[in-house]
Amino acid sequence: xxxxxxxxxxxxxxxxxxxxxxxxxxxxxxxxxxxxxxxxxxxxxxxxxxxxxxxxxxxxxxxxxxxxxxxxxxxxxxxxxxxxxxxxxxxxxxxxxxxxxxxxxxxxxxxxxxxxxxxxxxxxxxxxxxxxxxxxxxxxxxxxxxxxxxxxxxxxxxxxxxxxxxxxxxxxxxxxxxxxxxxxxxxxxxxxxxxxxxxxxxxxxxxxxxxxxxxxxxxxxxxxxxxxxxxxxxxxxxxxxxxxxxxx
Numbered sequence: 531x532x533x534x535x536x537x538x539x540x541x542x543x544x545x546x547x548x549x550x551x552x553x554x555x556x557x558x559x560x561x562x563x564x565x566x567x568x569x570x571x572x573x574x575x576x577x578x579x580x581x582x583x584x585x586x587x588x589x590x591x592x593x594x595x596x597x598x599x600x601x602x603x604x605x606x607x608x609x610x611x612x613x614x615x616x617x618x619x620x621x622x623x624x625x626x627x628x629x630x631x632x633x634x635x636x637x638x639x640x641x642x643x644x645x646x647x648x649x650x651x652x653x654x655x656x657x658x659x660x661x662x663x664x665x666x667x668x669x670x671x672x673x674x675x676x677x678x679x680x681x682x683x684x685x686x687x688x689x690x691x692x693x694x695x696x697x698x699x700x701x702x703x704x705x706x707x708x709x710x711x712x713x714x715x716x717x718x719x720x721x722x723x724x725x726x727x728x729x730x731x732x733x734x735x736x737x738x739x740x741x742x743x744x745x746x747x748x749x750x751x752x753x754x755x756x757x758x759x760x761x762x763x764x765x766x767x768x769x770x771x772x773x774x775x776x777x778x
Contacts, residue, residue: 612665
């Protein structure tokens with residue numbers, strides 16, 4: 531293949547990307563996206579016009595039954611935020627960079643599992659500012675109707691997706707457990723026992739922006755405000771008051 535003629539992959543035996551027995555492994559979907567971002571970031575030093583700000587991340591929670599559950603079931607979810615901005619184009623929302631797949635429809639999960647999706651929406655002001663904005667993060671709130679155990683396989687809680695060529699990073703991700711009206715912060719990788727009525731709130735990171743935010747077209751900012759990707763307050767803060775027209 532053409533790629534293999536110009537790229538040499540080095541993965542030392544025993545490292546994170548080339549684990550050896552008896553090392554545990556898992557979360558490969560999340561890891562492959564970080565490899566994509568690492569290669570993309572390295573290539574940006576040579577050909578910035580052909581690369582983009584970092585992708586949000588994959589979020590792959592595995593929710594399923596255990597001995598206290600009423601039925602036997604398992605729900606493996608795939609959630610994606612957005613692409614990073616690139617030269618000439620904003621980052622797209624709700625797509626995965628490696629496999630180019632989309633989010634699983636709510637109806638599929640609710641039909642096959644004892645869950646209710648309370649919210650599914652893009653999160654305003656999460657995409658990194660830039661001449662070309664990074665894609666927004668995704669929020670998904672899942673209410674449990676049965677006792678369950680969740681294995682969280684998220685990312686970007688500590689280190690937000692980077693921007694390029696003066697573009698700003700996206701916002702970090704968060705995962706919350708809402709129980710009896712109280713919110714508890716969860717880690718990106720964690721195992722948690724859930725009770726009926728619990729709500730898992732997945733709030734994915736925003737993607738990185740590309741280029742100097744001061745160069746962004748005012749019409750694009752106005753469109754972002756109308757479409758709910760950016761609030762008027764954030765537009766003033768990130769791009770300057772002259773772009774946040776009151777009649778937008």
